[in-house]
Amino acid sequence: MPRPRxxxxxxxVLAAMRVALTEEGYSSVSIEGLxxxxxxxxxxxxxxxxxxxxxxxxxxxGGSLPGADVALPMTDDLxxxxxxxxxxxxxxxxxxxxxxxxxxxxxxxxxxxELGAALNEKLAAPIRGWVSQRLALAVSVGQVRxxxxxxxxxxxxxxxxxxxxxxxxxxxxxxxxxLVGVLMRGVVAxxxxx
Amino acid sequence: MPRPRxxxxxxxVLAAMRVALTEEGYSSVSIEGLxxxxxxxxxxxxxxxxxxxxxxxxxxxGGSLPGADVALPMTDDLxxxxxxxxxxxxxxxxxxxxxxxxxxxxxxxxxxxELGAALNEKLAAPIRGWVSQRLALAVSVGQVRxxxxxxxxxxxxxxxxxxxxxxxxxxxxxxxxxLVGVLMRGVVAxxxxx
Amino acid sequence: MPRPRxxxxxxxVLAAMRVALTEEGYSSVSIEGLxxxxxxxxxxxxxxxxxxxxxxxxxxxGGSLPGADVALPMTDDLxxxxxxxxxxxxxxxxxxxxxxxxxxxxxxxxxxxELGAALNEKLAAPIRGWVSQRLALAVSVGQVRxxxxxxxxxxxxxxxxxxxxxxxxxxxxxxxxxLVGVLMRGVVAxxxxx
Amino acid sequence: MPRPRxxxxxxxVLAAMRVALTEEGYSSVSIEGLxxxxxxxxxxxxxxxxxxxxxxxxxxxGGSLPGADVALPMTDDLxxxxxxxxxxxxxxxxxxxxxxxxxxxxxxxxxxxELGAALNEKLAAPIRGWVSQRLALAVSVGQVRxxxxxxxxxxxxxxxxxxxxxxxxxxxxxxxxxLVGVLMRGVVAxxxxx
DNA sequence: ATTTAATCGAGACGGTACGTCTCGTCTTACT
DNA sequence: AGTAAGACGAGACGTACCGTCTCGATTAAAT
Numbered sequence: 001m002p003r004p005r006x007x008x009x010x011x012x013v014l015a016a017m018r019v020a021l022t023e024e025g026y027s028s029v030s031i032e033g034l035x036x037x038x039x040x041x042x043x044x045x046x047x048x049x050x051x052x053x054x055x056x057x058x059x060x061x062g063g064s065l066p067g068a069d070v071a072l073p074m075t076d077d078l079x080x081x082x083x084x085x086x087x088x089x090x091x092x093x094x095x096x097x098x099x100x101x102x103x104x105x106x107x108x109x110x111x112x113x114e115l116g117a118a119l120n121e122k123l124a125a126p127i128r129g130w131v132s133q134r135l136a137l138a139v140s141v142g143q144v145r146x147x148x149x150x151x152x153x154x155x156x157x158x159x160x161x162x163x164x165x166x167x168x169x170x171x172x173x174x175x176x177x178x179l180v181g182v183l184m185r186g187v188v189a190x191x192x193x194x
Numbered sequence: 195m196p197r198p199r200x201x202x203x204x205x206x207v208l209a210a211m212r213v214a215l216t217e218e219g220y221s222s223v224s225i226e227g228l229x230x231x232x233x234x235x236x237x238x239x240x241x242x243x244x245x246x247x248x249x250x251x252x253x254x255x256g257g258s259l260p261g262a263d264v265a266l267p268m269t270d271d272l273x274x275x276x277x278x279x280x281x282x283x284x285x286x287x288x289x290x291x292x293x294x295x296x297x298x299x300x301x302x303x304x305x306x307x308e309l310g311a312a313l314n315e316k317l318a319a320p321i322r323g324w325v326s327q328r329l330a331l332a333v334s335v336g337q338v339r340x341x342x343x344x345x346x347x348x349x350x351x352x353x354x355x356x357x358x359x360x361x362x363x364x365x366x367x368x369x370x371x372x373l374v375g376v377l378m379r380g381v382v383a384x385x386x387x388x
Numbered sequence: 389m390p391r392p393r394x395x396x397x398x399x400x401v402l403a404a405m406r407v408a409l410t411e412e413g414y415s416s417v418s419i420e421g422l423x424x425x426x427x428x429x430x431x432x433x434x435x436x437x438x439x440x441x442x443x444x445x446x447x448x449x450g451g452s453l454p455g456a457d458v459a460l461p462m463t464d465d466l467x468x469x470x471x472x473x474x475x476x477x478x479x480x481x482x483x484x485x486x487x488x489x490x491x492x493x494x495x496x497x498x499x500x501x502e503l504g505a506a507l508n509e510k511l512a513a514p515i516r517g518w519v520s521q522r523l524a525l526a527v528s529v530g531q532v533r534x535x536x537x538x539x540x541x542x543x544x545x546x547x548x549x550x551x552x553x554x555x556x557x558x559x560x561x562x563x564x565x566x567l568v569g570v571l572m573r574g575v576v577a578x579x580x581x582x
Numbered sequence: 583m584p585r586p587r588x589x590x591x592x593x594x595v596l597a598a599m600r601v602a603l604t605e606e607g608y609s610s611v612s613i614e615g616l617x618x619x620x621x622x623x624x625x626x627x628x629x630x631x632x633x634x635x636x637x638x639x640x641x642x643x644g645g646s647l648p649g650a651d652v653a654l655p656m657t658d659d660l661x662x663x664x665x666x667x668x669x670x671x672x673x674x675x676x677x678x679x680x681x682x683x684x685x686x687x688x689x690x691x692x693x694x695x696e697l698g699a700a701l702n703e704k705l706a707a708p709i710r711g712w713v714s715q716r717l718a719l720a721v722s723v724g725q726v727r728x729x730x731x732x733x734x735x736x737x738x739x740x741x742x743x744x745x746x747x748x749x750x751x752x753x754x755x756x757x758x759x760x761l762v763g764v765l766m767r768g769v770v771a772x773x774x775x776x
Numbered sequence: 777a778t779t780t781a782a783t784c785g786a787g788a789c790g791g792t793a794c795g796t797c798t799c800g801t802c803t804t805a806c807t
Numbered sequence: 808a809g810t811a812a813g814a815c816g817a818g819a820c821g822t823a824c825c826g827t828c829t830c831g832a833t834t835a836a837a838t
Contacts, residue, residue, distance in 0.1 A: 002813030003803040009815080027221070027305070030793060041816045046795065103304040106360060110297040111221065113362050120361060135381070148381045152372040156350065159357035163349075166300060167314065168307050178346040186380035187329070187342045196782030197834045203784075226824060235785045240826065391807075391809040415609070415693065418798060429811040434800065491692045494748060498685040499609070501750050508749065523769070536769045540760040543745075544738065551741035554688060555702060556695050566734040574768035575717070575730045584787030585829040591789080612819055623790045628821065779838070789828070795820105802815070807808105 005048065012038035013045060017059040022097050026056065026104035053112040056104060057119060065123045066098040067161065072130035078138045082180045085130070086157060087173065093161050094170030102165035123162075128154040153183060199242070206232035207239060211253040216291050220250065220298035247306040250298060251313060259299075259317045260292040261355065266324035272332045276374045279324070280351060281367065287355050288364030296359035317356075322348040347377060393436070400426035401433060402447040410485050414444065414492035441500040444492060445507060453493075453511045454486040455549065460518035466526045470568045473518070474545060475561065481549050482558030490553035516542040541571060587630065594620035595627060599641040604679045608638065608686035635694040638686060639701060647705045648680040649743065654712035660720045664762045667712070668739060669755065675743050676752030684747035705744075710736040735765060 016037040020029045031052060035042045049055045070092055072085040092098055105123065109116025131154040138144040160179060164171050171179075210231040214223045225246060229236045243249045264286055266279040287296055299317065303310025325348040332338040354373060358365050365373075404425040408417045419440060423430045437443045458480055460473040481490055493511065497504025519542040526532040548567060552559050559567075598619040602611045613634060617624045631637045652674055654667040674680055687705065691698025713736040720726040742761060746753050753761075 001805045001811065003815075005814070025304075031795085032793060035816095039816090041818085042795080043797090043817090044815065047814075106300055107221075107304055109360055110219070110301055117361060138381075142383055144381045145379075145383045148376070149372050152369065152376055153381065155357075156354070156373070156376070159353040160350070163353035163356060166303055167311060175346065178343050179350070182342070182346060182350070182377060182380065184380045184382050185339075186376065186378045187332075187338045187347065188378050189336055189339045196780085196836080197784075198782090200784070224824060225826085233785090235787080236826085237786090237828090238784065241783085394809075397810080413692070415689075419800085420798060423811095427811090429813085430800085431802090431812090432810060435809080494688055495692055497748055498607075498689055505749060526769075532769045533767075536764070537760050540757065540764060541769065544742070544761070544764070547741040547745035548738070550745060551737075554691055555699060563734070566731050567738070570730070570734060570738070570768065571764060572768045572770050574764065574766045575720075575726045575735065576766050583785060583831050585789075587788070613821085614819060617790095621790085623792095624821080625791085625823090626789065629788075777838095780836090782834095784831105784833070786830085787828100788830100789826105791825075791827105792823105793825100794823075797818105797820070799817080799819100800815105801817105802813100804812085804814100805810100806812105807810080 006044075009038070009040045009044055010048065012040055013049075013055060014059040014062060017055050018063065021056070021059075021104050022100040025100065026052075026107045051112070053108045053115055056108050057112075057115045060101070060105070060119055061122055065119075066092045066095075066101060067123065068126040072134045074134060074137060076141075078134070078143055079180060079184050081134060082183075083176055086161075086180065087171070087176050089127070089157075090161050090164060090171040090176065093165045094168075099165055099168050102162060106162070106166055124154065124158045127158055130154075131157065156183060200238075203232070203234045203238055204242065206234055207243075207249060208253040208256060211249050212257065215250070215253075215298050216294040219294065220301045245306070247302045247309055250302050251306075251309045254295070254299065254313055255316055259313075260286045260289075260295055261317065262320040266328045268328060268331060270335070272328070272337055273374060273378050275328060276377075277370055280355075280374060281365070281370050283321070283351075284355055284358065284365040284370065287359045288362075293359055293362050296356060300356070300360055318348065318352045321352055324348075325351065350377060394432075397426070397428045397432050398436065400428055401437075401443060402450060405443050405447040406451065409444070409447075409492050410488040413488065414495045439500070441496045441503055444496050445500075445503045448489070448493070448507055449510055453507075454480045454483075454489055455511065456514040460522045462522060462525060464529070466522070466531055467568060467572050469522060470571075471564055474549075474568060475559075475564050477515070477545075478549055478552065478559040478564065481553045482556075487553055487556050490550060494550065494554055512542065512546045515546055518542075519545065544571060588626075591620070591622045591626055592630065594622055595631075595637060596641040596644060599637050600645065603638070603641075603686050604682040607682060608634075608689045633694070635690045635697055638690050639694075639697045642683070642687070642701055643704055647701075648674045648677075648683055649705065650708040654716045656716060656719060658723075660716070660725055661762060661766050663716060664765075665758055668743075668762060669753070669758050671709070671739070672743050672746060672753040672758065675747045676750075681747055681750050684744060688744070688748060706736065706740045709740055712736075713739065738765060 013034060016034045017029065020034060020037065029052065031042060031045055034040075034055070035045055045055070049058070067089045070085060070089040073081040075081055093102060105116070105119050109120065128151060132150040135144055135148060135150045135153065139146050139148070156179075160171070207228060210228050211223065214228060214231065223246065225236060225239055228234075228249070229239055239249070243252070261283045264279060264283045267275040269275055286292055299310075299313050303314065322345060326344040329338055329342060329344045329347065333340050333342070350373075354365070401422060404422050405417065408422060408425065417440065419430060419433055422428075422443070423433055433443070437446070455477045458473060458477045461469040463469055480486055493504075493507050497508065516539060520538040523532055523536060523538045523541065527534050527536070544567075548559070595616060598616050599611065602616060602619065606615075611634065613624060613627055616622075616637070617627055627637070631640070649671045652667060652671045655663040657663055675684060687698070687701050691702065710733060714732040717726055717730060717732045717735065721728050721730070738761075742753070
């Protein structure tokens, strides 16, 4: 019977969070600042979100995360495809906005593990999707061993990219090449008996 | 002529930081709480450290970081050595104290990039050292290709471990095995033309 | 066609005000608390009353005020009659409920002068009535000078009683006796030339 | 050892309270408003005063209350002296500032009975002083009966004046005359047997 | 042996933000 | 049209820390 929740207020808060995030950094974002920027009262925020982390979660889960929209090419050269894609994704995560988002994601994970897991999953899922799809193709044409676990490979990329973003680095070409090279061929000498 | 800086006060503050870190988490540590716990006045803290991050830095740089003291075995089986070592290191980073420290390290990196780089280097250096030494041995006996960059491999381990610690996970045996397996042999099919 | 105002809701609000008044004190009574206690929506209160003071006014004007129901005896001893009556009235105003009501009355007077005047009149009118009646009798039998203004005397009693209630005091026998004595005989020495 | 309390801040708060009191009325005075007006932080107020009432108490106890500075003339005509003095005192309590102070005094008494008693005593004491002094003189020259209790008379004036101030009234000449007349001569008929 | 100057503890200060409370207005569905 | 329910913008509440600023007391080297 009561007046329904104002969708306009909700969107204004989430938008204010997204803006404040890249402008000030997560830990400098204040609820009061958010309320003022969104033209909303504090109580309206506290009524609907239990914490700053929850607002961030909703803001990010509802929008798009950097890295997700970079497509993995599907030519017949797996290594080149991976290099091109990982370079692009790393660059996408490494620009100003990407670094701010990555750091916020990390900060909120340190505060609220469960929400952090959800956001990480949201970030990792499309990457895992791309890698799985690409590796399945490579397996089907016999380029890749059938027993390879695509998730492990995808996690490697995610871990590497997030580790770099945390430090505000964009991975260089050499690093990308070296990483992809190792993942492709491993370290074992070709004539080794293992 | 003036009274020299009190080493006792300095140690008390650093110790209080280390304790507070594992008990409350980095963002909940307050300068006032630190001062009270250390039996020191706020001014004494502000006189010697510019920020909370700086105290953390000094506290961690002066002590030992988890993971550094885990030795990489040097038997003649590289893969088994890596698995044993990475399991142990991951476990060392994954206990309560390790996770708290890792998260603090990540949080402070997000705040103060320069200090974060120093702390990361402090964490990564011994790992890089172990991996370099072990791979050099493997190369010398022909188990590993000579063109492999030990740093890239070491970074893989660090990135994976810190990514796991951030999420409060301890890497399971399967994940360790899979990761080491991929790093050892890559993904390329043995009969692939590359 | 339209639904008429709910008399039940009105009574519930007024009753809740009377209860809250003695339990919390006027300034601690909140409209929201009143609405909750009365099982009524806030809007219903705001539709019918412009302010908390107005609710109080209606609640008190509709009920009985302490002190009004104490009859002034009409024996042939004026002084004894006044003492007995004023003692009883003062006690009636001095119990827990009486003090709460008197304070609320005073507080609302400080807020809304017009309403305060109305409530004061409601409190003072019966007292003035009693005193006028009793003095008229005394005048008629020649006990009291004919030029005495009964209103002034009545106001003395009201002022004294409200001043005592404000301070949470019940007037003692000596105070009542002294006051009545002075009002009866004044301060002038019997043999004074004036 | 720490920095001593700032007397300047204390005075600024008390002054701000005195100003706000006459401009807004006691219940509309907010701690935040006081802090802003005084150029002081909220914490400084909360550090030193437990409540708004306590600030008011200190502000009023430290300053002068209206009515106290009106001298009671000491000519040889007691009735004229009392009329002149009570008129002046009533006027002093009845101007804008006087009414605001009287109402604040009443409001705070309703909240904090002990403080209210102290403030009332502070208001009543000089009045009692004047009346006692004047009556003692009148007794010494045989104008007033020796058994008259000066406190009871003084309380009459205080009660009447505060009752009038509460309602925002200034007592008119007739009322003052009638009141003083009754107090002087009582109501008993001159030829009454009592 | 004094002087001198930076240290120390304690904690007051002006601020900012917290999370809660109530205000008075409004919007909705129900009766 | 009146009502219960409760969301809304507004703004004060009392608390926690921030980083800065006195204080008086302490403590070593330089007089």
